[in-house]
Amino acid sequence: MITKNNNITSSSPIMNNNNNIQNSNIMSCDNIHNNNISPEHNSCVYNKNNVLLLLTRDFRINDNWSLIYAYEKAKKKKAHLFACTYLNRKEPFPKRHIDIKLKVLKNLEENMKKILNIPFYLLTIYMIDEFMEFLRIYDIKTIICDFNPLNETRIFIQNLVELSNIKKIKILQVDSHNIVPIWITSKIEESCARTIKPKIQTHISTFLIEYVQLEMFDQIIKYPEPFSISEVFKKLTVYIPCPVLLNFVCTEQKAHEILQNFCSKKLERYSLKKNDPNSEMINLLTPYINFGIISSQRCVLEVNKYANSYPSINTISGKELFSEEMIMKKELADNFCYYNKNYDNFNGGKDWAKDSLKKHDSDKREYLYDFDDFKNAKTHDDLWNCCQLQLINEGIIHEFLRMYWCKKILNWSGNSKTALKCAMKLNDDFSIDAKSPHGYVSIMSSIMGIHDQSWNERTVFGKIRSMNYNSCKRLFDINVYMSKYPKGKENALIVQKIPTMTFSSYIKKRKNSNISIEEKKNEKREKKCVAS
Structure with missing residues (x-):
């Protein structure tokens, strides 16, 4: 049975034993800490058919708890593992934004196949029945979806849960965007960084840990034809307020290069120059985090490693200020959008x-x-x-x-x-x-x-x-x-x-x-x- 929104529970990182599982009613895979999993979208397990990873904003193969959970779930069930995302073809997309998103998804599609042996599907749909038909064709009985606090996605997921219950499909939601899962941090809309900070600090040592590294998934499976960005454009509702950004490189590799450059060349000056627009301290990294190309958890881990390897007054203060921005303020934004449905008006x-x-x-x-x-x-x-x-x-x-x-x-x-x-x-x-x-x-x-x-x-x-x-x-x-x-x-x-x-x-x-x-x-x- 589906629990109400205000009863959401979550799960997080991979841990070393199942004693760390906090919700006994949530089915877990070995080594998964179930605090990242939302019981809001939790139902009974019916069989061992195929597993689907549904991504809505964390479009990466590295450092992705929802992918890790889906991988372990499929491995334990000895099931095939698929990945997908969807675009509403009736939603008006500004061309600049959707152009970047499609390039991000193309990079994800290639990495999924080449590195993990997981087929990736980009679905352009309007009615949820079209998505349900996809589940039927590929015999999906378990869906692992990432977490997105925005209204449109939450409505889609809730509708998917209701239909999936009828079809006896199990759904779990994993917060792979925040370091401390949103439903663990707080049950209410927080008023400011000062009120959310102690709540995050209570759990940060549990969740700010290294990720599990995934190997190529062991399955023999037929791949779909790679999607064409130009063909997808034709199916969508796109308007053109401005030119696309030709110089924005939409790859995980580029995001990690920017992170390493920040650590080696900018961290020492970050506390002094953070508010100076001429210094470009963190601005170059932010878009990659927003698109889910790199995780904020990886960013914090790498900055902490660098500051500990090259300790100084400036690097330590820079590390603390970076954590404030990357954890407290970023996760406060998700908290606001999650608990306030009027976040944009x-x-x-x-x-x-x-x-x-x-x-x-x-x-x-x-x-x-x-x-x-x-x-x-x-x-x-x-x-x-x-x-x-x-x-x-x-x-x-x-x-x-x-x-x-x-x-x-x-x-x-x-x-x-x-x-x-x-x-x-x-x-x-x-x-x-x-x-x-x-x-x-x-x-x-x-x-x-x-x-x-x-x-x-x-x-x-x-x-x-x-x-x-x-x-x-x-x-x-x-x-x-x-x-x-x-x-x-x-x-x-x-x-x-x-x-x-x-x-x-x-x-x-x-x-x-x-x-x-x-x-x-x-x-x-x-x-x-x-x-x-």
């Missing part, structure tokens, strides 16, 4: 933040811009324009500057809900971490005050923490950063010369037009300073 904010923002929605703004202005990096602020241009050109913004980017969208939009929708839409269209817990929480923390406290009340921001241009100037050399994106300054100089309009006129215009930010394609740009 205004209702996901705390009451104090929503009330404060609503109260100040009618405040006069010094500058006002619409979605197209933001999208095209055409504001009076050269630094903000450069942030947007970096997002357009590279698919990323340094985390400190993304906070500035978000807060200025709030500062220069007609109201807080419009600002939040605008930031979410821009992130979905341009960012590598589109539709990920990391992306959602970065925006929600900046605009809605998630994982922050209330601050002294200010115009427009209310009790949300504010940021300004001068604070960036004090922290790092903004001219060095902006020199990489010269069009940002050019756009700012042009915008500063455009005639202004009053805030009341702007609000009246928006109210009368009743046009959403996404649809304001042809609206004449009118720049937008308030008359004093």
